[in-house]
């Protein structure tokens with residue numbers, strides 16, 4: 001675990017940044033702050049009955065020696081964790097320009113609603129007469145998402161984008177199987193997010209990569225040559241991961257459907273589409289959404305996500321159970337969970353999805369309304385194009401403008417001239433008080449720097465960020481050693497990346 005902690009505590013201080021300046025910040029372990037006998041709580045004790053522990057647990061499960069816990073006062077605990085939180089980087093502190101992963105500001109009202117006791121104190125096994133509000137919220141959220149993407153129905157079960165992909169692909173598999181057709185291949189475009197081929201492989205498919213053209217879009221000739229009777233579906237991201245709209249999408253959909261295949265849209269990032277256009281109208285049969293990106297739930301560091309899946313008419317019978325149904329009777333409207341779906345692919349998750357994330361997304365959509373959602377996308381697109389226009393003089397843009405909500409620069413110029421790689425530029429941004437953008441993705445751009453400012457940043461913030469990247473371009477010319485050694489102002493300096501990745505591998509395999 002310590003490797004994770006170490007890596008997550010990037011902190012960035014600079015006069016230009018809104019962060020507090022304190023280069024020497026270090027924090028002791030809470031165990032080192034501990035003093036014997038110090039307490040952060042009081043219990044009256046007198047009126048509580050004595051309850052010997054071994055009356056609750058068999059004695060073989062009881063600890064023989066007291067647990068070694070830190071003994072600290074309330075103020076010490078609070079200050080310790082506030083100091084740690086200040087050392088970390090988060091979207092409440094400053095811009096988080098992660099391309100593809102949409103780290104937008106998350107309105108606090110989302111947390112207010114999801115903390116309401118009627119939601120937060122529910123138990124998933126409560127009888128549905130007592131959970132009508134929660135069921136109504138889920139039903140209405142699915143309806144709103146359905147409308148936003150123009151699909152026939154939506155399931156809220158999957159717990160993340162990749163999980164939504166797996167769900168969508170299993171639906172496609174079931175569709176072909178139920179028609180007696182065995183198709184073994186899935187086509188994935190080469191700019192796709194890595195989860196696309198991973199999910200396809202997990203569902204048992206052979207993955208065939210489709211090339212992009214010099215415009216950065218799907219190469220139709222390559223696609224045509226790979227569409228044979230064995231292809232179950234094409235997975236596409238639109239706008240794709242370099243921020244470009246697949247303008248031939250209607251032709252692509254026709255080619256795919258004429259081949260008896262289905263069309264899957266990776267809709268993890270819908271920040272350019274809301275209220276403007278819909279995957280369903282483009283001919284997609286399946287789409288997954290990332291509520292924790294487009295619809296504002298804090299994410300990163302493995303936090304809970306939600307990856308609902310929308311489907312076209314053809315796939316309705318196969319949706320995961322349970323389905324939430326709305327029943328209109330003479331006594332009024334009620335909501336219930338239906339398991340009566342003989343052709344369903346089954347359950348994708350315990351219970352009904354990550355409910356708190358659903359409440360946040362519901363709140364976000366209701367607060368904005370249809371016009372507000374459209375403005376989200378319009379502003380995300382304007383912000384990305386403004387930022388790009390400021391950076392173009394110093395950084396290469398491998399594929400032509402205009403972009404939608406994100407863009408992908410290349411650090412090739414800096415690497416060739418001065419030996420400064422994209423990794424170094426990203427590290428140096430930490431010194432300027434910014435989180436690094438997504439780097440080295442998509443794989444089709446060499447030394448990729450992929451930036452998505454989102455609609456929630458002001459022009460002033462975008463300018464400070466652009467100034468930082470422009471100064472780093474200067475530094476790469478005048479003082480490359482500085483950029484190569486960055487970050488220099490963070491509590492944790494440059495890590496031994498090879499060692500860190502070995503440690504991470506160990507952590508992940510534990």
Ligand SMILES: *Cc1c(COP(=O)(O)O)cnc(C)c1O
Pocket residue numbers: 100101160161162163193195196237241266268269290305307
């Ligand atoms: C983030 C992302 C995913 C995966 O979503 P997770 O919730 O991280 O599993 C898939 N595709 C794209 C384009 C993404 O940006």
